[in-house]
Amino acid sequence: KAGVTQTPRYLIKTRGQQVTLSCSPISGHRSVSWYQQTPGQGLQFLFEYFSETQRNKGNFPGRFSGRQFSNSRSEMNVSTLELGDSALYLCASSLNGDSGNTIYFGEGSWLTVV
């Protein structure tokens, strides 16, 4: 079956703009989480959703937000972009997010802020 699908794969935005990234989880998976990867900070957790509810949120400013739809697809939004938001944004899915679930990642969305 298809893996985790993220769109777009690459995008360039200007400071102050906003961006929306999309994620389609593996069929049957209801938990979706997002991570930011940068050379300086490594892989950091953004948020996790299950049944359209955010269950956990990482230590990121309020400019970072997300949501999950009834079909488990998820989007994340970053408003008022800053240069430091340039990163690889990774979406992951698992059956229900419970401990012990294997968590599968997509190919990521490369965001460059200029």
Place this chain on the structure above:
Amino acid sequence: SQQGEEDPQALSIQEGENATMNCSYKTSINNLQWYRQNSGRGLVHLILIRSNEREKHSGRLRVTLDTSKKSSSLLITASRAADTASYFCATDDSSYKLIFGSGTRLLVRP
């Protein structure tokens, strides 16, 4: 913030040799997962080991977990050029998130 450190940060070996990477973490965990990342790509799941397990095998991969030392190791036997990638450990403490280590960059020379 990251859960812990991986050691070494970078490793260069000859094809056919074994590669060992170590991961240390700070808090109690339920399980630990290892991932591979090729340059600029997403994370590929390699293996999950639960806190009550001490060792697990998958093909050429062997993972050990020592919860008393809060550490894990990943051994890749008979390495291939295609194993060149970054390897990350990630811990799960039942809070619906993974906490990643800093990663080991592995270079396998043909």
